[in-house]
Amino acid sequence: xxxxxxxxxxxxxxxxxxxxxxxxxxxxxxxxxxxxxxxxxxxxxxxxxxxxxxxxxxxxxxxxxxxxxxxxxxxxxxxxxxxxxxxxxxxxxxxxxxxxxxxxxxxxxxxxxxxxxxxxxxxxxxxxxxxxxxxxxxxxxxxxxxxxxxxxxxxxxxxxxxxxxxxxxxxxxxxxxxxxxxxxxxxxxxxxxxxxxxxx
Numbered sequence: 001x002x003x004x005x006x007x008x009x010x011x012x013x014x015x016x017x018x019x020x021x022x023x024x025x026x027x028x029x030x031x032x033x034x035x036x037x038x039x040x041x042x043x044x045x046x047x048x049x050x051x052x053x054x055x056x057x058x059x060x061x062x063x064x065x066x067x068x069x070x071x072x073x074x075x076x077x078x079x080x081x082x083x084x085x086x087x088x089x090x091x092x093x094x095x096x097x098x099x100x101x102x103x104x105x106x107x108x109x110x111x112x113x114x115x116x117x118x119x120x121x122x123x124x125x126x127x128x129x130x131x132x133x134x135x136x137x138x139x140x141x142x143x144x145x146x147x148x149x150x151x152x153x154x155x156x157x158x159x160x161x162x163x164x165x166x167x168x169x170x171x172x173x174x175x176x177x178x179x180x181x182x183x184x185x186x187x188x189x190x191x192x193x194x195x196x197x198x199x200x
Contacts, residue, residue, distance in 0.1 A: 002026050004079045005070035007033020014068050015042050020125040026059055028052050056082050
């Protein structure tokens, strides 16, 4: 399987799930994303230093069983022909993928999917670790980093609940309590030992 743009939060999650199913994962990304990708067992192709199509064909001459595109645009058009079947090219950001014979996947956020994601973490198939902690005052800068598209893993704003005794009447807002410091945490998947790979 080829995740195109493997170094971001979604790409690393896709790679972790695929590796957990003993698939061979070959991913593309920039130089800065190599360390995180290789730490979880991805065979990494640096698009800033290599010809992606040529490098991928050398590794998998018969083509890929599946391609997950997370970059879109020219990058999508570079990797799409590497699929054995164009119907197995899936994009999560480029809605023009049906023009190439592939499928566009819309984001679905709901309780069921969140619970499935949490269960994957409990099962050890998704294991994020904290790589940086920021005070809430740095949230705009942290979010700007995320939106720049150059982060590895995820950035989370962490809220802790109020502690202390509250008054019985909810209209009274001056109950004694303690507020803990809110933080923004940057997550990346923790390294996992590579599993035996099957042809994919």
